[in-house]
Amino acid sequence: MMATSPHGRTELLRPDGSPVRVLVVDDESALADLLSMALRYEGWEVRTAGDGAEAIRTTRELRPDAVVLDVMLPDMDGLTVLGRLRRELPEVPVLFLTARDAVEDRIAGLTAGGDDYVTKPFSLEEVVARLRGLLRRSGAAAARSESVLAVGDLVLDEDSHEVSRAGQEIHLTATEFELLRYLMRNPRRVLSKAQILDRVWSYDFGGQANVVELYISYLRRKIDAGRSPMIHTRRGAGYLIKPGE
Amino acid sequence: MMATSPHGRTELLRPDGSPVRVLVVDDESALADLLSMALRYEGWEVRTAGDGAEAIRTTRELRPDAVVLDVMLPDMDGLTVLGRLRRELPEVPVLFLTARDAVEDRIAGLTAGGDDYVTKPFSLEEVVARLRGLLRRSGAAAARSESVLAVGDLVLDEDSHEVSRAGQEIHLTATEFELLRYLMRNPRRVLSKAQILDRVWSYDFGGQANVVELYISYLRRKIDAGRSPMIHTRRGAGYLIKPGE
DNA sequence: CAGGATTCTCAGGTTATTCACAGGTAGCCG
DNA sequence: CGGCTACCTGTGAATAACCTGAGAATCCTG
Numbered sequence: 052m053m054a055t056s057p058h059g060r061t062e063l064l065r066p067d068g069s070p071v072r073v074l075v076v077d078d079e080s081a082l083a084d085l086l087s088m089a090l091r092y093e094g095w096e097v098r099t100a101g102d103g104a105e106a107i108r109t110t111r112e113l114r115p116d117a118v119v120l121d122v123m124l125p126d127m128d129g130l131t132v133l134g135r136l137r138r139e140l141p142e143v144p145v146l147f148l149t150a151r152d153a154v155e156d157r158i159a160g161l162t163a164g165g166d167d168y169v170t171k172p173f174s175l176e177e178v179v180a181r182l183r184g185l186l187r188r189s190g191a192a193a194a195r196s197e198s199v200l201a202v203g204d205l206v207l208d209e210d211s212h213e214v215s216r217a218g219q220e221i222h223l224t225a226t227e228f229e230l231l232r233y234l235m236r237n238p239r240r241v242l243s244k245a246q247i248l249d250r251v252w253s254y255d256f257g258g259q260a261n262v263v264e265l266y267i268s269y270l271r272r273k274i275d276a277g278r279s280p281m282i283h284t285r286r287g288a289g290y291l292i293k294p295g296e
Numbered sequence: 297m298m299a300t301s302p303h304g305r306t307e308l309l310r311p312d313g314s315p316v317r318v319l320v321v322d323d324e325s326a327l328a329d330l331l332s333m334a335l336r337y338e339g340w341e342v343r344t345a346g347d348g349a350e351a352i353r354t355t356r357e358l359r360p361d362a363v364v365l366d367v368m369l370p371d372m373d374g375l376t377v378l379g380r381l382r383r384e385l386p387e388v389p390v391l392f393l394t395a396r397d398a399v400e401d402r403i404a405g406l407t408a409g410g411d412d413y414v415t416k417p418f419s420l421e422e423v424v425a426r427l428r429g430l431l432r433r434s435g436a437a438a439a440r441s442e443s444v445l446a447v448g449d450l451v452l453d454e455d456s457h458e459v460s461r462a463g464q465e466i467h468l469t470a471t472e473f474e475l476l477r478y479l480m481r482n483p484r485r486v487l488s489k490a491q492i493l494d495r496v497w498s499y500d501f502g503g504q505a506n507v508v509e510l511y512i513s514y515l516r517r518k519i520d521a522g523r524s525p526m527i528h529t530r531r532g533a534g535y536l537i538k539p540g541e
Numbered sequence: 542c543a544g545g546a547t548t549c550t551c552a553g554g555t556t557a558t559t560c561a562c563a564g565g566t567a568g569c570c571g
Numbered sequence: 572c573g574g575c576t577a578c579c580t581g582t583g584a585a586t587a588a589c590c591t592g593a594g595a596a597t598c599c600t601g
Contacts, residue, residue, distance in 0.1 A: 080379065081375070081379065084378075084379055084382055085405050085408050087386070088382070088408050088409030088410075088411070089408050089409055091386070091387065091409060092408075092409040092410045097386075175408055224546080224547055224548080225547080225548095226547080226548070239455065239456045239458075240455045240456060241455065241456060241457050243407075245407055245413065246407050246412075249405060249406070249407045249408050250407075250408070254405050254408075258548095258549065258550075259549080259550065259551085261549095261550090261551095261589085261590090262548085262549065262550090264588090264589060264590065264591085265548090265549075265550095265590085265591080266548095267589095267590090268589095268590060268591060271590095272591095284588090284589070284590095285457050286469065286470060286556095286557065286558075286587095286588060286589075287469075287470035287557095287558085287587090287588070288457055288470060291456060291457075293456070469557075469558055469559080470558080470559095471558080471559070472558095503559095503560065503561075504560075504561065504562085506560095506561090506562095506578085506579095507559085507560065507561090509577090509578060509579065509580085510559090510560075510561095510579085510580075511559095512578095512579090513578095513579060513580055514580095516579095517580095529577095529578070529579095531567095531568065531569085531576095531577065531578075532569095532576095532577075
């Protein structure tokens with residue numbers, strides 16, 4: 052089931068119409084807070100836990116529709132927590148947070164089911180998108196909502212990562228894709244450079260704010276080239292996307 | 297829920313009909329006073345706090361619907377205060393006040409949820425508009441009031457920053473946009489040049505008072521050009537906007 | 542480990558916007 | 572009708588915001 056949220060975007064709901072419930076498990080409270088803010092803004096109900104034991108307890112009580120789980124916890128390791136989680140809620144999809152250099156095969160083992168993972172440092176756009184994907188596929192969200200975004204003749208498929216305009220396929224890099232997805236999830240709405248930076252770049256990005264301008268420039272070259280422009284600058288305010296013409 | 301205030305404008309109320317409660321946190325008392333006056337005029341109930349500790353205490357007691365928070369406080373830094381605020385009231389939207397050159401720095405993550413920020417020196421119009429936006433999207437204000445203002449055939453969309461008259465799109469600069477928004481929020485009401493200056497220009501503006509005349513002139517050229525005029529001069533008193541004819 | 546793709550910094554270039562200044566115009570009062 | 576005042580607006584300079592080319596650094600892939 053889809054509904055229109057206060058901020059005008061569509062959001063996922065549970066089959067009974069209540070909000071989706073998500074549990075965030077991370078011992079770094081700053082990160083947990085950052086995540087819960089972002090997920091609440093998606094319209095989801097969020098609880099946090101700081102260690103494995105608390106995670107298990109909260110799972111039992113809250114019965115979340117999805118779990119975001121840091122694999123490195125102070126009291127027990129990822130596999131153990133996962134095992135106990137599964138004892139409580141066998142079907143719950145899990146999104147793992149892991150360090151970049153974590154051993155590949157162990158992650159592969161963890162994500163054997165329908166689960167997914169993102170590496171730290173991540174961007175909020177990435178986490179939210181993955182979580183939406185998990186919820187969509189798990190059936191916790193009532194309607195099998197489409198994974199395709201469209202604005203005018205511009206089409207973006209979140210599953211296949213394919214983008215096309217007027218039927219013509221366009222190749223984007225990972226960052227370009229995330230930026231475009233963020234714009235397309237908020238069509239006709241001005242997004243400031245700070246908002247974009249906070250959402251599309253990872254939380255530890257310390258660079259120049261003009262990367263946003265740079266990537267907007269890249270996107271225009273690929274998406275607007277020749278055609279009627281869809282990405283617009285609102286000087287002093289930010290950028291927005293809307294159908295050409 | 298919307299209601300009509302004594303001064304004839306529409307204002308946001310909480311779901312139970314009581315006034316929206318806002319907490320202003322800033323150690324410069326002159327600024328805090330300026331802000332609270334402006335926000336009270338919007339019909340909101342305002343409390344101020346001069347440092348982080350007081351902010352936390354007041355939050356606990358007042359349970360505000362929104363917080364305006366200076367990121368530079370004498371006793372603790374913005375992120376810390378934010379964390380504690382969130383522990384008290386996880387859902388409360390926050391509008392950050394930050395120095396112009398700090399933007400790149402440590403704003404990272406601040407706008408992650410629905411939050412927003414404005415840079416100092418700001419204009420009151422900007423702060424109020426952002427705060428209204430936050431309240432609108434957070435659902436604290438009962439009515440999901442639209443982000444669109446209309447006076448006659450003149451339409452202004454606060455989300456997309458688009459303005460049109462009789463369906464025809466009009467491009468405005470940032471200052472023109474704020475001036476027009478202020479006029480349109482107060483239709484049929486005379487606004488003096490001093491009021492406009494105080495509201496639309498930032499509080500440290502030191503220039504000639506005739507910028508207002510200049511920008512009114514710009515607006516007329518773009519909005520009234522050819523058509524029946526909507527922006528009227530009341531000699532010796534100020535300006536007002538009302539539907540043409 | 543080479544080659545290519547990608548991300549990002551830096552800096553110069555371009556355009557839009559803001560604002561001061563000053564001369565012009567129109568309302569108002571006697 | 573003359574003069575005073577308030578308001579209007581053309582011109583142009585300074586500035587701010589944005590765009591983009593070139594290339595260094597990094598990551599990824601075979």
